[in-house]
Amino acid sequence: MLDDKTIRVTVPATAMYDLDQMQKIQREVLGRLGCPACCSGFDIRFDLARRFMVDEDLVVRPMDELA
16 A cells, blocks of 8 residues: 555666666655655655557557556
């Protein structure tokens, strides 16, 4: 069950397996939560992006690019 302290972050595979990019993502998320160096009190769940949309030209894009 998710509560108000559970944070879900969907990350593309290109970033998920790159330590430098994941650290940058973590810094940005923590900064938005109020403290760029601390995650205490939050349950941060990093999910691999798995939803894609294919347009009429058969171009595949992650769903988050369409928002």
